[in-house]
Amino acid sequence: MNTEAIRGAPSWHIHPDAETLARHLARAIARMADAAIAARGAFHLVLAGGNTPQPVYAALVSRGRRWDAWHLYHGDERCLPPQTLQRNSQMAASVWLQQVPIPRAQIHDIPAEMGAEAAAAAYAAVLPPQRFDLVLLGIGEDGHTASLFPGQPWGLDPATPAVLSVHNAPKAPAERVSLSAWRLQRSRELFFLATGSGKRDALAAWRRGEDLPAARVGAGATVWLDEAAWPGS
Structure with a gap:
């Protein structure tokens, strides 16, 4: 999927539970890695943070191959040691x-311990010039994704920096670093991951067309979720 074409409605992949979702998503990521390495010699993946993707990452331990060709980045980071x-x-x-x-x-960690401003500038220099192969993102209960929160700048305009310093985030810690919306969208594939009933209201708002960070970044993305998170019709 060319991100220049990511403009339509998302596709929803619903699984019975979080464990089944993690297994299928890890398998899909591993297949994408194999294809990218075969085609271009490398796999450039942006990781989602928080608790939701942990089972997916654990499942990748036994799924992945050709680890020497994987290049990893983070969608956001908290300004902590x-x-x-x-x-x-x-x-x-x-x-x-x-x-x-x-x-x-x-493995390109965001040097968020430097502080939001300095870390954002440093990380912008680390990002590859080409599109990512896959960006993996989550969605918060308020509709945020990465560290792009409602009511704050999201970096939708490609003229804005590729990496944003985030101040006064509504979730602790207040100081964070995040890839901008346009840089997250500059990917061959864009996956969102949501599990649990706590995400249901945010997903319902997305489906209603509300102007949420996740919805703006994820237009045309593939959303992987379990039945508990699915808001239904």
């Missing part, structure tokens, strides 16, 4: 990356 458990980089490392031989130089 590097070893803090609440960091997205720490979560991904503990459930997945410490168990697979991806070269450390190809």
Whole structure:
């Protein structure tokens, strides 16, 4: 899927439960990695943070191949010390990356411990010039995605920076770093992940056409969710 063409309605992939979803999504990511490596010699993946993707990352340990060709980035990060458990980089490392031989130089953590402004500028220089192969995102109960929150700048205009410094986020910590909306959309494929009844209202608002960060970033994306998160008709 060419992101220049991502403009339509999302497609909804509903699974019976979070465990089944994680298994199928990990399999899909592994297939995409194989295809990207065969076609272009590398797989460039942007990781979602938070708790929801943890089972997917754990399932990838036994699914992935050709780890030497994987290049990983983060959609956002919290401005906390590097070893803090609440960091997205720490979560991904503990459930997945410490168990697979991806070269450390190809795991691009956001240096959010530098502070939001400095980290955003530094991370912009790390991003590849080409499109990502896959961007994986979540959705918050308020409709935010990455660290793009309602009522704050989302970076939809390609003239804005590729990486944003986020201040006064409504969820702690207030200081964060996030890829902008347009840079997240600059990907061959865009997947959203949502599980649990707590996401149902946000997904219902998305389906109603409300102007949420997730809906703006995810127009035309594939949304992977379990039955508990599905708001129905």
